[in-house]
Amino acid sequence: MPLVTAKRTGLVDQVIAQIRELVASGEWPLGGRIPPETELVSALGVGRNTVREAVRALSHAGLLEVRQGDGTFVRATNEISGAVRKLCGPELRHVLEVRRALEVEGARLAAEARTEEDLRELQEQLAERDEAVQQLDPARVVATDAEFHRRLVAASHNPVLISLYEGIIEAVASSVATTFNPEIPPEQHISHTALLAAVRDGDPRRAADEAGAFLDELLAQRRNQAEGTPDSGQ
Structure with a gap:
């Protein structure tokens, strides 16, 4: 251009x-x-x-x-992503907290509003993400995991929420890159299978709980790292 x-x-x-x-x-x-x-x-x-x-x-x-x-x-x-980066700076905890606020609501709404096409795309994306985890390929995990969450929020069909999440997608990818540990065996990494199942089953409460649980796990790991406590997984 x-x-x-x-x-x-x-x-x-x-x-x-x-x-x-x-x-x-x-x-x-x-x-x-x-x-x-x-x-x-x-x-x-x-x-x-x-x-x-x-x-x-x-x-x-x-x-x-x-x-x-x-x-x-x-x-x-974009300006939203720029603002998030400026406000959060290098503090991963802040990014994870923002992700939790948006992704929990996104998962809840997705369980109510998702279409069959949404489910097909989410299943395909999760399969790619899980394959990347099995291969312990950091770059591919970052790309596929961030895209899975983007599509999950998109399945909410809430244009404001989608726009907000699109604005922080770079921070999301950065947080995935920071929390993914290729030295941990694939089976010990966080799984999103139950999250997708809750969305597929049309269970908004379970979907929200699943989305919040894995982010709570990441936040707990962040606190453990700050305190010098070994991680139990990704």
């Missing part, structure tokens, strides 16, 4: 909009470094101050991260 020379009205807003689109589309990937200031100035046809103001605004929003002497990097793909 090429950069387009900005018009002379609302320059900063136009630059912000273009950068946001490049980030959201994946043209500038998460974690990657964006082009240097001189290149942006040339491509956009605006002054350095305009570029700096746009980058500063997006940094405050959490989408970009300016690292002195190293460049500017993509920190999140």
Whole structure:
């Protein structure tokens, strides 16, 4: 997606909009470094101050991260995810608590609203996730586990809840990556089979309990780590 020379009205807003689109589309990937200031100035046809103001605004929003002497990097793909990352920072407990709030309600609603197509997709996704766990493949576990939970919340068919969860999906993936331990045997890792069964059975209370239970387990493990107590599993 090429950069387009900005018009002379609302320059900063136009630059912000273009950068946001490049980030959201994946043209500038998460974690990657964006082009240097001189290149942006040339491509956009605006002054350095305009570029700096746009980058500063997006940094405050959490989408970009300016690292002195190293460049500017993509920190999140949308403002909600950026806000979560800024607020939670490196504290995994905060991310898990936010996940619990959204995923428990998502599972409860999914048990009531899921369609047969939702169930088919969830079953396929869980199978991929479980296969990745069996292979102890961290990168694949992160991708498939986060996608399973995204689809589970999507099965709630609540557009506001879905939008909120989509906004933190990067934080979700990061929390999965942090909590997955490839040194633990596959059979000792958290299973989502009972969670999916509760959704399939149309049992909202059991679905909510299952969603809360595994996140409570992760939170307990986090507390144990902070206290120096060995984990019993993922």
